[in-house]
Amino acid sequence: MMRLSSSDLGCVRGGRQVFHGLSFAVGASEALVVTGPNGVGKSSLLRLVAGLVRPAQGRLVLDGGDPELTIGEQAHYLGHQDALKPALSVRENLGFWTDFLGGAIGRAKDALAAVGLDGLAHLPATYLSAGQRRRLSLARLVAIERPIWLLDEPTSALDAAAQAMLAELMRTHLAGGGLILAATHGPIGLNGVKELRLESNR
Amino acid sequence: MTALSALLVRDIRLAVRVGGGALIGVLFFLIVVTLMPFAIGPDLALLSRIGPAILWLGALLANLLALDRLIAMDQEDGSLDLILMARAPLELAVAVKALAHWLTTGLPLVLAAPILGLLLNLDLAATGAVALTLLAGTPALTFIGLIGAALTVALRRGGLLLAVLVLPLTVPVLIFGVAASNAAIVGPVPFGAPFSILCALTLMSLVVGPLAAAIAVRQSLE
Numbered sequence: 001m002m003r004l005s006s007s008d009l010g011c012v013r014g015g016r017q018v019f020h021g022l023s024f025a026v027g028a029s030e031a032l033v034v035t036g037p038n039g040v041g042k043s044s045l046l047r048l049v050a051g052l053v054r055p056a057q058g059r060l061v062l063d064g065g066d067p068e069l070t071i072g073e074q075a076h077y078l079g080h081q082d083a084l085k086p087a088l089s090v091r092e093n094l095g096f097w098t099d100f101l102g103g104a105i106g107r108a109k110d111a112l113a114a115v116g117l118d119g120l121a122h123l124p125a126t127y128l129s130a131g132q133r134r135r136l137s138l139a140r141l142v143a144i145e146r147p148i149w150l151l152d153e154p155t156s157a158l159d160a161a162a163q164a165m166l167a168e169l170m171r172t173h174l175a176g177g178g179l180i181l182a183a184t185h186g187p188i189g190l191n192g193v194k195e196l197r198l199e200s201n202r
Numbered sequence: 203m204t205a206l207s208a209l210l211v212r213d214i215r216l217a218v219r220v221g222g223g224a225l226i227g228v229l230f231f232l233i234v235v236t237l238m239p240f241a242i243g244p245d246l247a248l249l250s251r252i253g254p255a256i257l258w259l260g261a262l263l264a265n266l267l268a269l270d271r272l273i274a275m276d277q278e279d280g281s282l283d284l285i286l287m288a289r290a291p292l293e294l295a296v297a298v299k300a301l302a303h304w305l306t307t308g309l310p311l312v313l314a315a316p317i318l319g320l321l322l323n324l325d326l327a328a329t330g331a332v333a334l335t336l337l338a339g340t341p342a343l344t345f346i347g348l349i350g351a352a353l354t355v356a357l358r359r360g361g362l363l364l365a366v367l368v369l370p371l372t373v374p375v376l377i378f379g380v381a382a383s384n385a386a387i388v389g390p391v392p393f394g395a396p397f398s399i400l401c402a403l404t405l406m407s408l409v410v411g412p413l414a415a416a417i418a419v420r421q422s423l424e
Contacts, residue, residue, distance in 0.1 A: 013424075050287055053424060072287040081280025087219040088212070099208030102289055 002028045002064040002147055004049070004071070004179060009058035011044050018044045020057065024196050028064070028147075031170065031180040031190055036198035042183035043080070045198070046150045049181060050077045065147065075148035080156075082137040086126035090117055090136055093125050098143045111143035115165065130157040135165075142169060149173060151182040155189075163189055205290040206298045213302030216275075223268030227307035228314050231264035235318045246323045253322035254332045254383035258376055260318075261311045261336055265343045266368065268307050270361035272299060272351040273419065282355070282423070292419065297412035300348040308340035324387075331386030331393065335400060339379040342404040345411030346371050352415035356422040375403050 003025065010020035018041035026032045034042045047053045049060060051072030062071050084093050094111060112118040115135040120128070128136065134157045141149060149170070155163050167189030170180055174190075182188055217224040238256045239249060273296070276282040285295050315336050319329035350368035354360030381396035 047283075050283070052283055052286060069289065073289050075287065077283060077287055079280050079283055081278075081283075083280040083284050085212070085216055085279070085281075087216055087222065092212075092215070096208055096212045097284070100205045100212075100288060100290070101284070102205050 002062070002177065002179060004060075004062050004148065004181075006060045007058055009045075009048070009060060010056045011041060011048055011053065012056040013044055013053065017056075019198060022058070022198075026179045026181060026194070028177045028179055029174045031174060031182065031188075031193040032196055033188065033190075033193050034181065034183045034196045034198060035185070037200055040198040040200050042198060043152050046077070046079075046152050046181060046183055049148075050075055050150050052077075062148075071148065074146055075150050076141045076144070076146045077150045077152075078137060078141065078154055079152050082133045083140075084125045084128075084133055084136060087124065089122050089124050090128070091121040093136060094139050094143060097140045101140070101144045101146075111139040114142045114169065115139045116162070131159055131162060134158055135162055138166060138169065141173075147178050149178060149180045149182075151180065151184075151188075153184060154182055155184065155186065205288060206294055209285075209290075209295060209298050210302050213299055214306055217268075217302065217306035222306070223271055224306040224310070227264040227267050228310040230267055231260045231311050231314060232318065234260040234263060236321060239321055250323040250325075250328070251388075253319065253324045253328070254335075254387065255380050256322060257315055257318060257332050257336070258339075258379050258383070261315070261340060262343060262369075262372060262376060264311055265307060265340060265347065266365050268303065269344075269347040269351050269368070270354065270364050272303050272348065273355045273415075274351070274360065277355050277423075282419070286419070286423065292416040293412045296348060296352065296415045296419065297345075297408075300344050300411065300415075303348075304341050304344040308344050311340060312336045328383070328387040332383045335379045335382045335397065338397065338404055339375050339400050342375045342400075342407040343372055345404075345407040346375070348411045349414045349418065352418035353422070355419060375400065378403065 005025035007023050009022040011018045024032060034045055036042055044053060048055055049071060051070055060071065065074050112121055115138050117132065117135055154166055158166060170190055216222050235256055242248060276285060286292060312333055315333045316329045319332060347368050350364045353367060354364045378396045378400040382393055382400055385391045385396055386393045
């Protein structure tokens with residue numbers, strides 16, 4: 001069984017202590033929602049788990065994962081930016097990330113259909129709306145299988161139908177034994193999620 | 203397709219599509235070199251004597267133009283985060299990006315050089331020598347520039363700082379590139395000696411560039 005846990009985790013960015021002494025654990029088929037006011041370190045926590053920021057103190061351990069790979073290499077990271085190139089078509093954008101990220105191929109063929117963009121496959125990404133860009137970014141998570149999903153404000157720019165679609169994708173992921181770490185201000189449409197509330201330490 | 207070839211194909215596609223930097227470099231090169239005879243005047247002997255230096259300076263400046271987009275574009279849209287997290291080593295990923303950059307901006311300069319040789323009154327042998335030194339030397343310019351692009355990745359509008367950082371480092375390449383071209387045209391030094399040093403500089407930058415750039419990228423995103 002896969003289990004991601006941290007003990008006494010601390011993060012310093014730009015010389016400022018963002019958080020310290022943070023401990024949490026997420027198991028397979030579990031979702032942990034990170035909440036808290038602006039600037040409290042929700043995004044920093046996700047970037048830290050992704051391996052993009054080094055922890056100032058403490059440890060982050062993944063049990064039951066692939067010992068050859070780092071945590072970041074087994075995770076999908078959906079940040080504030082959509083990692084799309086306006087000059088490439090919808091299909092080319094998704095195809096690049098599918099090839100580049102590698103690993104177990106998920107539903108690469110119908111990933112666009114899963115996020116409702118199959119009719120726009122040949123459209124350059126520059127013509128997509130903010131919500132459509134977000135959905136194309138989500139298609140990456142469907143196309144390639146990774147056990148850990150790190151979602152930073154996943155519902156931003158999504159309409160009600162797309163939020164329901166995202167919730168469905170997350171339920172499928174959890175049902176398959178995956179785990180989710182999401183930073184959010186509002187509900188993400190999942191029942192029975194664990195919550196990690198970060199409090200301002202100023 | 204493997205991860206690295208996918209990255210290569212994507213970067214080449216981006217460079218040749220609308221808004222990419224592929225043609226800008228070679229057009230700038232054409233303009234700079236074309237302006238020289240107007241500025242210097244119709245002294246054919248002088249032009250052919252300084253022709254290789256003009257072509258090399260033009261290539262050096264043209265190569266700088268698109269360098270600031272090399273990594274910064276991926277940083278701005280969040281792609282760099284995913285490249286950092288990927289299973290492909292960052293050193294190889296940035297090397298592939300630099301290779302794509304050279305194929306789309308460096309190689310066209312090499313191909314354009316023989317045409318511009320006509321404007322500078324260079325004969326066939328001299329044109330061939332300059333094109334050969336550019337072919338051997340422009341990869342060094344790109345891979346040294348890669349370090350600058352990585353160092354300025356976190357800065358908005360880092361282009362000017364990039365030029366200031368990179369140009370001094372390219373001095374040895376310029377010296378031996380022009381020296382090898384002149385050796386082929388007027389002598390008395392044999393062509394082989396400066397040309398081997400030029401090749402050595404390129405090989406060195408192929409190794410040092412990606413390693414240094416990967417360190418710089420990791421640091422700047424902390």
